[in-house]
């Protein structure tokens with residue numbers, strides 16, 4: 259297995275990655291609050307951790323990937339104030355809260371599937387884990403780190419000295435923007451809710467030792483990650499915007515209850531708009547993935563995201579998307595051309611190209627082992643593509659073409675997720691190639707019988723879905739624009 263280094267937010271440095279159980283990795287990533295369609299920011303978070311997961315698998319680890327879905331307890335204000343986001347949306351759309359959660363849950367996975375993000379091994383939902391959250395809250399009360407007031411339970415921030423270690427904030431400097439009445443019932447305005455009493459008319463409510471209520475947002479991730487990954491799991495991921503208070507609270511809840519918790523914390527940077535403003539549901543400055551996919555192939559969107567590092571900002575605009583479109587087409591077209599050439603290539607090897615291939619594969623792996631440096635990994639694929647295209651102006655033997663194709667599929671496909679997975683039938687390049695040959699044959703037949711209207715109609719229908727036909731002296735070629 260290669261030595262992998264990752265930037266640990268806890269220590270603020272790159273560290274060699276060593277899992278608790280050799281050969282196995284337990285990884286938890288904070289998922290979305292499902293109250294509206296996903297936007298490009300969510301895609302950056304999920305694609306970033308999908309690539310981490312894929313590279314760890316590629317490096318030989320068995321990975322258990324757990325990513326939650328928040329369907330209760332995420333309030334519109336971080337300081338235990340405001341409405342539950344799901345309930346607010348339910349009122350707006352005149353639907354049951356669980357209808358909202360399910361509607362956007364499926365919408366979210368539809369988008370993630372289009373982006374070729376692998377499904378989590380476990381997708382726990384907060385509403386399905388209320389007993390676990392109550393139990394952890396009880397442990398915290400027993401250990402003197404939490405207290406009940408009037409049916410709500412708060413974590414006592416000053417009872418846990420390391421509070422602030424992830425985000426580098428000092429408890430003394432923390433301010434609370436909490437409303438006066440909630441401030442009053444907290445022993446300290448900086449404390450945060452583990453459990454909230456349900457006021458009259460609050461739909462989502464559960465029985466608890468403190469009366470009817472609902473869990474706070476932070477406690478779900480501590481409870482569910484500990485349940486499925488054990489008390490000292492390897493990697494915890496999420497957006498940088500979650501470092502405080504969400505992740506700080508997750509650490510405090512787990513550690514104060516006596517569980518050592520996650521060892522490496524990794525955070526993706528933000529998708530921004532208009533020069534640095536975070537794309538966010540609540541700010542309303544977002545572009546949904548569904549809207550983007552109307553104009554751009556989801557693989558182009560994925561390519562755009564992996565072209566910048568997960569810890570760098572991705573400023574969203576049309577121009578980089580168009581550049582991603584042509585960049586992605588260059589890689590994919592060369593990969594498809596190698597596939598085509600393989601069918602008729604003579605036996606044999608191409609020593610120069612094989613030397614170059616090895617060099618680019620090594621560079622790719624070194625980049626990925628250095629804190630998942632996807633921009634450098636993509637650059638290695640482009641350099642490979644340049645050398646392949648240059649070699650393809652001459653004759654390249656079968657063995658070498660096969661090695662090149664395997665590299666494209668392993669690095670560009672399995673690791674970066676840019677080509678459909680080899681195991682899946684949908685989007686399988688071989689199936690698509692055969693279908694396209696059938697369509698091209700049909701068009702040829704129409705032309706041979708001078709049925710030009712029909713042949714033109716076929717071409718137009720293909721063009722409508724972005725497939726362009728080119729008639730060359732060697733026959734008709736196709737490509738996706």
Ligand SMILES: Nc1ncnc2c1ncn2[C@@H]1O[C@H](COP(=O)(O)OP(=O)(O)OP(=O)(O)O)[C@@H](O)[C@H]1O
Nearest residue numbers: 289290291299300303496497528529537538539540
């Ligand atoms: N603009 C963004 N860039 C990168 N990651 C993001 C962005 N917005 C949200 N995320 C990440 O997506 C995940 C889900 O976030 P969440 O559901 O809270 O979305 P949100 O748009 O920030 O919502 P809200 O604006 O209501 O807080 C988190 O890991 C979060 O860090």
Ligand SMILES: [Zn+2]
Nearest residue numbers: 288289479504
């Ligand atoms: Zn979380």
